[in-house]
Amino acid sequence: MEDLQLQRNASSYATRLDRTLNxxxxxxxxxxxxxxxxxASASSSTSIPQTEPSADPKSHxxxxxxxxxxxxxxAPSLPWLLPRDSLVPGLLALRDTDRVANGSEEAIAKKEVQLKATQQRLEQEQxxxxxxxxxxxxMxxxxxxxxxxxxxxTQQSPSQIAKEMIRAMKKRKQYYDTETGKLVKAFNAFxxxxxxxxxxxxxxxxxIVGEVPKVDEDMLEGGFSTQGKPKKMKTSEDKRQRRIDQIWGPRPVEDDDAKEPWDEKRAAAAEMRDLTEELLNSLVDAEGHGPGAYVDLQRESAAARFLVRSKVAQFHPRDARKLRLIDFGGEIDD
Structure with a gap:
């Protein structure tokens, strides 16, 4: 029923549109x-004056x-008007409405962009x-x-102020000693x-360190080939011990865990601790700068290379046998 009514309305509108157009x-x-x-009358008649003003007063x-x-x-005649059922007024109104709607959409789009920029600026300002x-x-x-x-x-005497400063300094020292102990413990565990x-x-x-995320300790027994792959054949215990002594040296006399075997892992750990301690002591003794901050290396070990790759230490610019910790509060190079 509704479709039929729509068809009738459309047909009536089309008829009225054709009639208006005609x-x-x-x-x-x-x-x-x-x-x-x-x-035609203007061209054939000479009595009709010119359409343009003339300089002659009589002609003008x-x-x-x-x-x-x-x-x-x-003047007495009425102007020509469209019939009442004409669609021209509606079409003109529709044209104006469409123009206003398009202008409004463009204005809305511009305002949305401006609003977004204003909101971002407001968030930044907030x-x-x-x-x-x-x-x-x-503050x-x-x-x-x-x-x-x-x-x-201002209400204390100089002696009271000095005692208070000493207590505060001791308290800070105790705090830093505690934190240093925690840091050393975590470092050793790592x-x-x-x-x-x-x-x-x-x-x-x-x-190299970090290239393989997980390393099996069994790889240490047989060693590695020239291509860096683990050897399947395990070496004898005597040969393995000689290799450890040749690379890292014998067990230190002051080793607390003398009951534990002196294997590759323990030797590498001891070398890393000794090197770190020596670097820290030399940096403190040299007050963070100068040639005294460098440590003379017996050999270019994996521990030294790891510290350099980690941007914690650096070799001497002209002597790769010297190593020092980087003073993060100063220059990288001397």
């Missing part, structure tokens, strides 16, 4: 005919009288404001603390659990 065409033809008649007066006569003849508020709160807290300390010190085996593998000709 009326407009007829009106155009009528106006064209009148224009042709006017042109005749021109004005002709215009007056034309206006007086047209973040900056929050950071400024946090900084203000921290106010710091100022308040300093004011309290100044008030306390060497024993992860690094020592990989250092031993690299020292024996295998993959």
């Amino acid at each position: 009326a407009l065409r007829a009106r155009v033809k009528e106006q064209e005919s009148l224009l042709e008649e006017l042109r 007066l005749q021109y004005l009288r002709a215009l007056k006569s034309a206006y007086e003849s047209l 973040g900056d404001l929050n950071d400024a508020k946090l900084m203000q709160a921290e 106010e807290g710091r100022i308040s603390t300093l004011e309290e300390q100044i008030n306390e010190r 060497i024993d659990d992860h690094l020592a085996t990989m250092l031993a593998v690299e020292e024996l000709g295998g993959p």
Whole structure:
């Protein structure tokens, strides 16, 4: 039922549109005919004045009288209007509505872009404001603390201030000693659990540290080939021990775990600890700079290469037998 009604409405609209179009065409033809008649009469008659103003006063007066006569003849007549059922007003309104709608869509798209940019700027400004508020709160807290300390010190004698500073220094030293102990313990655990085996593998000709994520300790018994692959044939215990002594040296006399076997893993771990301790001591003794910060290496070990690859230490620019820790607060090279 609804489809039938829509078809009727569409047919009626098409009929009205054709009728309006025909009326407009007829009106155009009528106006064209009148224009042709006017042109013909103007060309054949000499009594009609010129269409352009003339410099001659008599001709100009005749021109004005002709215009007056034309206006007086047209004034009483009603203008031509479209019939009531014409679709032209609706089409004109639809055209204007479509133009306004398109303009509104373009304006909305531009405003959306502007709104997005404004929102991003607002978020950035809000973040900056929050950071400024946090900084203000921290600065106010710091100022308040300093004011309290100044008030306390102004009420204390120099001896009391000195005792308080000594207590604070001892407290900080105790804290740093505790944290240093934790750091050393974690460092030793990292060497024993992860690094020592990989250092031993690299020292024996295998993959470098970090190239293979997981290393089996059984690889250390047979060693590695010139291509860096584990050897399937295991060496005798005496030959293995001679190889360990040749690379890392014999067991240190001050080794606390004398009951444990002196194998490749323990030797690599001991070498890493000794090298790190020596580098730290030399850096402290040289106050972070100068030639005294370098340590003379007996050989280019896997531990030294690992520290250099990790950007923790560096070789001397002109002597690869010297190594030093990088002073992160100073220059990389001397």
